[in-house]
Amino acid sequence: MTIEIIIVLTILIAAVVLFITEWLKVDIVALLVVASLLLTGILSVDEGFAGFANEGTITIAAMFILSSGLLRTGVVVYLSRAVKNVFKLNFIMASAITFLIVGLLSAFINNTPVVAIFLPILLQVSRDTKISPSKLLLPLSYAAIVGGVCTLIGTSTNLVVNSVTVKSGLPAFSLFEIAMPGVIFLITGICYILFIAMPLLPERKPDSTLMENFGLGDYLTEIILKKESNSINLLLKDSPLVKKFGIEVLEIVRGKDIVKLPRANTRLQENDKLKVICSVERIKEIQETPGILIKPGLKWQDEIILDDYVFVEAIISPRSLLSGKTLKSVNFRNIFNGTVLAIRHRGILMNEKISSTKLLPGDTLLIEIHKDDISRLKESDAFVLVSQVDPPSFKTSKIMIAIITMAAVVFFSSIEILPISISALCGCLVLILTKCINLDQAYSSIDWSIIFLLAGSLALGTALENTGAAKLIADFIVYIGGGLSPILLLSAFYLITLILTETMSNTATAALLTPIAIVAANSLGVDPKPFLVAIMFAASLAFMSPVGYQTHLLVYNPGGYKILDFIKVGTPLDLLFWIMATFLIPLFFPF
Numbered sequence: 001m002t003i004e005i006i007i008v009l010t011i012l013i014a015a016v017v018l019f020i021t022e023w024l025k026v027d028i029v030a031l032l033v034v035a036s037l038l039l040t041g042i043l044s045v046d047e048g049f050a051g052f053a054n055e056g057t058i059t060i061a062a063m064f065i066l067s068s069g070l071l072r073t074g075v076v077v078y079l080s081r082a083v084k085n086v087f088k089l090n091f092i093m094a095s096a097i098t099f100l101i102v103g104l105l106s107a108f109i110n111n112t113p114v115v116a117i118f119l120p121i122l123l124q125v126s127r128d129t130k131i132s133p134s135k136l137l138l139p140l141s142y143a144a145i146v147g148g149v150c151t152l153i154g155t156s157t158n159l160v161v162n163s164v165t166v167k168s169g170l171p172a173f174s175l176f177e178i179a180m181p182g183v184i185f186l187i188t189g190i191c192y193i194l195f196i197a198m199p200l201l202p203e204r205k206p207d208s209t210l211m212e213n214f215g216l217g218d219y220l221t222e223i224i225l226k227k228e229s230n231s232i233n234l235l236l237k238d239s240p241l242v243k244k245f246g247i248e249v250l251e252i253v254r255g256k257d258i259v260k261l262p263r264a265n266t267r268l269q270e271n272d273k274l275k276v277i278c279s280v281e282r283i284k285e286i287q288e289t290p291g292i293l294i295k296p297g298l299k300w301q302d303e304i305i306l307d308d309y310v311f312v313e314a315i316i317s318p319r320s321l322l323s324g325k326t327l328k329s330v331n332f333r334n335i336f337n338g339t340v341l342a343i344r345h346r347g348i349l350m351n352e353k354i355s356s357t358k359l360l361p362g363d364t365l366l367i368e369i370h371k372d373d374i375s376r377l378k379e380s381d382a383f384v385l386v387s388q389v390d391p392p393s394f395k396t397s398k399i400m401i402a403i404i405t406m407a408a409v410v411f412f413s414s415i416e417i418l419p420i421s422i423s424a425l426c427g428c429l430v431l432i433l434t435k436c437i438n439l440d441q442a443y444s445s446i447d448w449s450i451i452f453l454l455a456g457s458l459a460l461g462t463a464l465e466n467t468g469a470a471k472l473i474a475d476f477i478v479y480i481g482g483g484l485s486p487i488l489l490l491s492a493f494y495l496i497t498l499i500l501t502e503t504m505s506n507t508a509t510a511a512l513l514t515p516i517a518i519v520a521a522n523s524l525g526v527d528p529k530p531f532l533v534a535i536m537f538a539a540s541l542a543f544m545s546p547v548g549y550q551t552h553l554l555v556y557n558p559g560g561y562k563i564l565d566f567i568k569v570g571t572p573l574d575l576l577f578w579i580m581a582t583f584l585i586p587l588f589f590p591f
Contacts, residue, residue: 004042004467011036012460012469012512019504025324026505027449030456042463050462051455055421056163060156060454061446062424066406067109068445069431073402074394076105076114080121087125092194098122099139099193103147103186107154108410111144112318115551116384119315123386123558134204137555138569139193144551146189148540150182151175153413153420156450157510157539161532163454164461164514170528175414178533181588185537185577192576197569204560214342214349214366220250221283222295223274229291237264240289241274245282246353250339250368251275260309261339261368264331277341277351310371312338314383315557318361318550319447321382328355336376338369344557362546362553381444386558398436405430450507457511465515474520486526486591490534491582493517497538498574502545510539530589534581541577543570 011033018029034051037043051057070076079101086094098118105114118140126133148155152162152175162173223241225231231239241247252259252266253273259266268274286292316322322330332355333339343350343357344364350357364386369377377383409427413420431437437445464470477492478484484492493513500509513535521528544567546552552566 005469007040008463008467008469019508027452030453033456034459037463048459051458054163056159057454059421059424060159062428063153064446065428065442069402069436071113072437073398074396076117080118084121099143099190102143106144106147107150112550115144115554120386132203134559135198135201137559141551141555145549146186149537155540157506158536160510161514161536168518181584200569224293225272226291227270231268232270236266248277249274312367313387314365314385316359316361316363317384322359323361326356337373338367340365340367342366362556364557401434402436453507457508461511461515470515470519474516493531494534494538494581497535501539501542506539526591530585533585533589543573
C-alpha cells in the first residue's frame, strides 16, 4: 500500500462519513474532496476539474432544463388533472393508472417535480374519497423512483454510472439499454404498491382543519403592553418578547388600526394588543414580566383570521433556498409577506421558537399569508404547496413545442444519431429560443448541488483508479467473498450499493462504487456491464428510509408517516428487488 493509496482512502472515508452524517452539505463535501486531491498532488489540475466538463455532468444539467420546460408548459399538470377524474370511477384502477403514469414520466424527466405536482392532486383525492393520504403518498414516491430505472436519463445516478463507464474506456450505455429489466421492475413495483404496500400502510386520518392538524388550537394568545413593559418603543425584532421568548406576532391592534403580520421593524407602543402564538408554558413565563397583560383562549376563526388572509401548507423542497437556514436568517416575513405559524420538522410538531429552527428539505410549514401574495409562494422553487390553492400559471401555448422537443431528444438519442449529451443540449436551446423557458428559469432549474456533487465524486473516482486504491478495494471484496461466483459478487455489489444509498447520497454512492465494480469484474475476467446495471438499480431503488430518496421527504409529513412505516413497507420491497436483480440482470446482461 503506497502513501498515495493511504491518502485517497483517508479522503474516501472522510467523505463517506460526512455524506452519512450530513454535517456539511453534500456539494460542499464534494468540493472539499476536489480541493484535498489537488492540494495533496493526487490529481493534476486537469484531472481534478475534469468532472465539471464531463459529458455526464453536461447531460444531467441539460436534462434538468428539459424537465423544467415540460413542467412550465403544464404537460404534467394536465396529466395529473385527467387522472384525478378517474378516481371518481374506480379507486384501484385510478391508483394503478396514476402510478403507471408517474413511473413513465419519471423515466424521462426529473422525478422530484413529478411527485411535487401529483402530491396536491392526490391530497385532494384523499379529501374527496375520505381515504387517508397515508395510503397514497408513499406509493406515489415509490412509483416515481421505480420509473427512473427504465431509461438511461431516468435518474442522475444512471448518467453518473455511464460517465464513469465511458471514462474507464468501456462502451457507453444506450438510452433504452436498461429498459427491459427496468420495465419489469416498474410493473413489479406497481403491483407491490397496489396489493401489498397500500394495505400495509397505516390509516392515519388528518384533522379536519389545518389549525387542528398543526396543533394550534390552544396557542393563540393576546398580549397587552402596559407602560411598564420593557418592549415599549422598541422595534419588534428587538423586543424581549421576540428575542427572549421567541413568540410569533401575528397581529398588532393599535386603537382602531390593525397591523396584520407586522414586520420586524414595526415599533411597539403602549397599549398595543399583540395577538401571538404562545403555549401555556410560555404564558406562565411571560406573566412574570412587568407590564404584560395576557388574554388567553382566543379562537382562530373569530379573533385572528381576516377575509383577505388564508392558511397555506407548504413543504420545503429539496432545492429550497431555505434548506439549512432559519426563517429569521432569510427574513422570511419580509420576502414572502407571510408568517409561519408552525412547522412539522422530521415528524416533530413545533409551535414555538420556529424562527430560529434550522429548516430541512421535507419540513412542512403552516403559513398565514395575504391571498394576493400567494403567487410568491407558488412561483418560488423553495416550496411545494399542498394546500388547495390555484396552481401557478403555465405557458400552455407552448405545450406541443415542449413535447415535440423532448420526443426529438429521445428519438435521436435512441437511434444513436446523436449522443444524449448533444441531443439534450440542442433540446435545451430549442426550449429557450422558442420561449418555453427563459434563460433565468433554465439556470434556476439546474440542481447545482448535484452538479458539484457529481464533479467531486468523479474526481474521487479518478483518484481511486489512478492510485490503485480501486483495485485494492476490489481485490479485498473478491478475497472476502472467497472466490464468489460472478452472480454472487453482483448480488454483493447490489446490496452494498443499496445500504450506502439508504444512508447517503445515491449520486455519490454510484460514482464511488462504479470504478471499484469495473476493477472487480476485470479481476474475475467477466463483463463489467451487469455489475454497472446493478449499481444503477440499487442506487435508485431505496425504499426503507425517509432519507433514501428526495421524493420520500416530500411525502413524509403530508402523509403523516413515521420511520417505522418506511421500514415496514420498504424493507420487503428492497429485499424483493435485490433478489430480482441478482437473477434478472444476468439474463439481460450476461457475464
